[in-house]
Amino acid sequence: MSTFDDVQSPADEERRKLLARATAAGGLALAGASLPFVASLAPSERARAQGAPIEVDTAMLKPGELKTVEWRGKPVWILARTPAMLSRLESVRSHLTDPDSTVASQQPEYARNPARAINSELFVTISLCTHLGCVPTYAPEPGSIEGDWPGGFYCPCHGSKFDLAGRVYKGSPAPTNLVIPPYQLRGSLLVIGYDATDAPA
Ligand code: FES
Structure with missing residues (x-):
């Protein structure tokens, strides 16, 4: 196996x-x-x-749905995480390179928590692999990549693996977790490009 x-x-x-x-x-x-x-x-x-901020209404996202938008010429994922997805974030900790997101450049301070998010149900990340910049594949179902795959993001270029908070698995060529961009949440309106600590424009 x-x-x-x-x-x-x-x-x-x-x-x-x-x-x-x-x-x-x-x-x-x-x-x-x-x-x-x-x-x-x-x-x-x-x-x-x-590079101006962009606004995305997240109200229509279904549980488990992943939406891709573009900000500053980069793809950004918006994922509506389910309770089952959130519970798996804890169970995979021991397999991760940096489970506590200690590398400051990879996320704003307000996203340095186990869910790497302002609202744990809404995950926002730049969808470029931190190895050489390929776009990973969204593979949320356990077992969908390999027998013991716990669900997450898989980069087919050189095999890097990330959990559903974009945290890199040990043994991946990618050195760090996926990058979380600055963003604000105004109800269901997501504004990418403004820090959560900035006053609304
Ligand atoms: S670019 Fe993703 S593993 Fe190399």
Whole structure:
């Protein structure tokens, strides 16, 4: 039976190298294409494209649903965590590299708690692997990746694994937990780009 920390086969390694090269090439092409696009926008639109806060109404998210938005050119996940998902955050602690989120650069202070969130039911994170920047796969169901997979995020590029709070598992090539962006919650309205401690704009 495969285990959670299995070493990948040579075929898997080759597939990952191809994927990494394709991702790098795609990223360069996208970066080149985005510059004329941003330059052609009106000033307010340009500010938004280059990093102004964005607002997302989370009221319609169903339990377990993951939504992807873009902020400062990066994908950001918004996950409506279920009670079962939250209970698993505690049970996986001993398998994590940094269960208490001690690396200050990876989250604002108000998200340095076991759920890594302002409201534990709503998880917000930049969805780029902290190894080389691939976008991991959302795999919330236990057993869906490997026999003892507890549910979380799996990066297919080089096999990094994260729990449902974006905390990296021991043995992953990714060195740190996923990055939590600054954000505010105003009821069900999520504002990404403003710190929770900032006065509302
Ligand atoms: S980019 Fe290497 S494991 Fe995710």
